Amino acid sequence: MAHPQRRPFRRRKPSPAVEQAVGRAMRVDDAIREFREQRALRRGRVPTVIPYTGYGSTSWVRVLGRVLITTQAPSESPQESFRGWRSFTGIPVDGAPVRVTIGDTVHHVVTDSGGVIDVRVEARLTPGWHRIRLQAEGVGERSPEVRAPVFVLDPAAPFGVVSDIDDTVMVTALPRPLLAAWNTFVLNEHARSPTPGMAVLYDRIHHEHPAAPFLYLSTGAWNVAPTLGRFLSRNLYPPGPLLLTDWGPTPDRVFRSGRAHKIEELERLATEFPDMRWLLIGDDGQHDEATYSGFAEAHPENVALICIRQLSDSEAVLAGGRSRQDWREQATEVAWSYAPDGGGFVTALEQHGIL
Secondary structure, three states: OOOOOOOOOOOOOOOHHHHHHHHHHHHHHHHHHHHHHHHHHHOOOOEEEEEOOEEEOOOEEEEEEEEEEOOOOOOOOOOOOOEHHHHHOOEEOOOOEEEEEEOOEEEEEEOOOOOEEEEEEEOOOOOEEEEEEEEEOOOOOOOOOEEEEEEEOOOOOOOEEEEOOEOOOEEOOOOHHHHHHHHHHHOEHHHOEEOOOHHHHHHHHHHHOOOOOEEEEEEEEHHHHHHHHHHHHHOOOOOOOEEEEOOOOEOOEOOOOHHHHHHHHHHHHHHHOOOOOEEEEEEOOOOHHHHHHHHHHHOHHHEEEEEEEOOOHHHHHHOOOOOOOOHHHOOOOOOEEEEOOHHHHHHHHHHOOOO
């Protein structure tokens, strides 16, 4: 059956007025960050590497982390809890030199303007979990060396899982305009609730296919990565990299586009692992259906199944409504499954040989 031609996602060229506003926002953001950074260094504070979980193949690794000047580095202990605003008190270090040690090989990389380490380096590793070492250099005193977990995908893995977080694995139950601010700055991580049945479903998938990678794709900021990581661990979700973004102005907009971030990460995965098929899991309260549908149209060979959690009526109201379009008709080569909780997806996963 013929279906309407979808236009590929493109960033719109901003108007001159928007370009000027964005330029001013970026200059102000850079000035504030540099002022805070220099003041903290004069006080003798030492930059700290906050390690994030990375991933890679048997020939390369995507290293993820962040360099911050902070009075207290987030603990890796899943038992420690603190309110989200504390994760924003650290000062990101722009252009910080970082030493990355993988086995006996050393790489020297630098952070971006948000202090984020997001680089791809060559490495020879076997499939499975590994630990790499990170250390900030050249900014004040040398920081302590930290270890970051890295999952190397097995070329023989039958598929991988890409999962949204908010309203998919974690119930937020807040109006969308307030969601990011509340979850980030106020909410204690122990107060977050797992979505019914999703942890059990993910554990079953992990048990049946231990080589299948789990990647958690969200529009959340890197600042909350430690908090989200502890939430996933505490609620027994399979471990895996968090693919988050950095808030703040970009060259073409004052605030980063969450949907563009998800599209770019999915396209990156298709390029990095052209033979991998992905089980895409999201919800019908944001742009997951449109994002996954567009990816499935462009890369049907890379999609094993799309699972969309259906929000309850109250959740849908808080999320700003549901999509009014049946996205299943837009990606006819890919199978879709809709269910209100984790248990509802079991039949579809069994039919497609995943469970």
